[in-house]
Amino acid sequence: VTIERLVSFVRESADVYVGLPGCLEIFDRIAERLPAMSAGNAASLQSEAEHLRRDLTDQKMISTANVYIKILKLTTERGHRYPSNEVRRVQKLLQGKLSPEKKTELEERLNILQSFLPRKTPNSDAKEEL
Secondary structure: OOHHHHHHHHHHHOOOOOOOOOOOHHHHHHHHHHHHOOHHHHHHHHHHHHHHHHOOOOHHHHHHHHHHHHHHHHHHHHOOOHHHHHHHHHHHHHOOOOOHHHHHHHHHHHHHHHOOOOOOOOOOOOOOOO
16 A cells, blocks of 8 residues: 555545645645536636635745646636546656656646546445555
């Protein structure tokens, strides 16, 4: 059992927020609502996220909020498959030769993208094991 799998299991199975490195809880909560929304309603999530960003003062948090907003925008433009396609793209990039800073940036982006993916339902027929 790895820490990553344990955190993933808890996030999907329990109603407990477990933040991943580089994530912001309030923006994760917005992102989690996206898969169930229509394109028109998704635009309201983007407006909500932009409003919340205005209240931030820490530059790192503002930068992270910008990533969430960009993913929201691209998902509404390109469709609900964008986050899963972007996860695959970022995972491929992480396999290449990267500076430590770029690797951390991409890992945090991958963590943020996880919030945009649909959650598995607890009543799923398939059993998930750690």
